[in-house]
Amino acid sequence: MRFWLKIYERNDVMAVVSTRKDTSALTLTFVAEFEASIERVWQVWQDPRQLERWWGPPTWPATFDSHDFVVGGQSRYYMTGPEGEKALGWWTITAIDAPHRLEFDDGFSGADGEPDPAMKPIACVVTFETVDGKTRMTTVTRFVSVEHLEQVTAMGMEEGMRGAMGQIDALLAAASH
Amino acid sequence: MVVDTLSDAEVDRIFHALADATRRDIVTRVIHREQSVSMLAQHYAMSFAAVQKHVVVLERAALVTKERRGREQIVHGDRATLRKAARLLDAYEEIWRLRAQSIDEILAEDIREE
Numbered sequence: 001m002r003f004w005l006k007i008y009e010r011n012d013v014m015a016v017v018s019t020r021k022d023t024s025a026l027t028l029t030f031v032a033e034f035e036a037s038i039e040r041v042w043q044v045w046q047d048p049r050q051l052e053r054w055w056g057p058p059t060w061p062a063t064f065d066s067h068d069f070v071v072g073g074q075s076r077y078y079m080t081g082p083e084g085e086k087a088l089g090w091w092t093i094t095a096i097d098a099p100h101r102l103e104f105d106d107g108f109s110g111a112d113g114e115p116d117p118a119m120k121p122i123a124c125v126v127t128f129e130t131v132d133g134k135t136r137m138t139t140v141t142r143f144v145s146v147e148h149l150e151q152v153t154a155m156g157m158e159e160g161m162r163g164a165m166g167q168i169d170a171l172l173a174a175a176s177h
Numbered sequence: 178m179v180v181d182t183l184s185d186a187e188v189d190r191i192f193h194a195l196a197d198a199t200r201r202d203i204v205t206r207v208i209h210r211e212q213s214v215s216m217l218a219q220h221y222a223m224s225f226a227a228v229q230k231h232v233v234v235l236e237r238a239a240l241v242t243k244e245r246r247g248r249e250q251i252v253h254g255d256r257a258t259l260r261k262a263a264r265l266l267d268a269y270e271e272i273w274r275l276r277a278q279s280i281d282e283i284l285a286e287d288i289r290e291e
Contacts, residue, residue, distance in 0.1 A: 016277055019270050026195055028266050032277040036284045044280050054279030057272060137280075139273060143192070 017136065026143045033134045041128055041135040042099035045069075052077070060087065065113075071096050076113055090115050094123075102126045187239070191258065194238035199223075200231050204240055208254035214243075217252065 017031040034041050044050045048067035056062035056079040064077040075091035088109035095103035107121030115121075125140045194200055203217055218228040232252055235241040239258045244251050 016274060019273070026192065026266070028269055028273070030270065030273040030277070032273075032280075034281060034284055036287065040284065040287065041280070044283055050283055053283055054276050057275055058279070137277075141269070141273075143269075 028139075028141045030139045030141075031136060033131065033136045036135055038099045038128050038130050038135045041137055045102060045126070046098075048075075055079075062089075067091075069093065069096070076109070078113075088113050090121075092121075100128055190238040191240065194234050194240055197231070197234075199228075200235055203228075203231055203235060203252070204254060204259070207241055207252045208256065208259070211251050211253045213246075213249040213251050215249065 017033050018029075019031070020029040022029075044054065046069050048064035051067065052062045052064050055064075055077070059082050060079040062077050062079045064075055067073075067075040067077075071093055073093045075093075077089050077091075079087045079089070081087065088111070089107065090109050091104045091106050093102070093104045095101065103123070103125045105121035105123055107115055108119050110116040123142045127138045129136050129138075195204070199221060202220070206212060206217065206220070214229055214232055215225065217232070218225045221228055232241065232243060232250075235252075236243055240255055242253045242255060244253070
């Protein structure tokens with residue numbers, strides 16, 4: 001639970017600038033700003049060792065077996081759940097303009113680790129810009145199928161629960177002082 | 178889980194219905210104000226029958242309801258269904274919040290190492 005307390009303490013420090021959901025177009029726009037250079041923020045996407053530290057939810061950490069960070073490049077990754085279960089996924093990079101723009105498709109794979117043709121991927125467009133000395137990162141995600149959203153949110157929901165538990169933990173700790 | 182309020186088949190119908198630009202536009206229009214199918218048809222370069230078909234797809238997804246008023250068919254938006262779809266996006270937004278927090282943690286290590 002300590003880890004969660006740390007995240008919640010940091011919550012007010014981290015700048016989520018805005019989020020916008022267009023329900024009828026099934027898109028989510030998420031904007032965050034980081035106290036780091038644009039090149040440094042680009043690295044957390046480019047370097048698979050850094051990428052796997054944040055791509056999966058904390059209880060579903062990601063491992064990238066391959067990450068070919070060029071246009072047309074493929075990535076293969078899996079996320080490992082609390083019971084040791086594995087969710088296999090892939091990326092195909094569709095556009096790169098370093099360090100300003102990255103576009104890729106993200107989908108789930110079948111048991112063989114290869115893209116499952118029955119499941120449509122989600123399309124992600126990420127842009128980076130320098131604003132007042134910070135790096136603003138905007139991700140626009142467009143869903144075309146329900147399966148992917150349900151799978152990723154199923155994993156995210158668990159995180160939400162743990163987050164709530166972390167908050168309860170903090171309240172109990174405060175109450176005992 | 179959030180999606181408990183909708184069955185898989187219901188969510189599938191909503192996603193399929195919203196995958197089309199004309200249908201999204203119809204939803205946006207009738208959410209603001211009820212309209213007849215013939216009024217809607219004036220906005221699009223397609224036949225009345227084609228617009229009618231789009232409305233049927235939206236009806237099946239429970240995004241709109243249709244009622245007959247005299248010779249007109251009036252289309253209403255169903256805000257409750259749209260709200261349910263919004264809840265799915267909420268869950269996804271939470272995942273991005275967690276990701277941004279984790280990136281922030283990684284970047285904070287640079288400062289500590291300096």
